Amino acid sequence: MAKTRTSDARKKDAREKIELGGLIVKAGLRYEKRALLLGALVELSLRLKSDEGERARLIAIGAEAFSNDDR
Numbered sequence: 001m002a003k004t005r006t007s008d009a010r011k012k013d014a015r016e017k018i019e020l021g022g023l024i025v026k027a028g029l030r031y032e033k034r035a036l037l038l039g040a041l042v043e044l045s046l047r048l049k050s051d052e053g054e055r056a057r058l059i060a061i062g063a064e065a066f067s068n069d070d071r
Contacts, residue, residue: 026065 024030029037048055 026069 024037048058
């Protein structure tokens with residue numbers, strides 16, 4: 001039983017990482033250096049903690065990008 005839970009947790013974790021990687025590709029950043037991507041994400045994390053307006057602005061941009069995929 002414990003092995004099943006561990007296996008399920010590992011599968012869930014792997015799936016989440018695959019989906020997050022897909023977002024990098026969707027954003028057109030597939031070939032950027034990993035250090036740049038991590039730096040950008042760290043910077044974004046700091047901005048989101050201090051600016052709710054920025055959060056809302058970026059959500060709108062992301063929602064638009066997802067809706068454009070359906071065409």
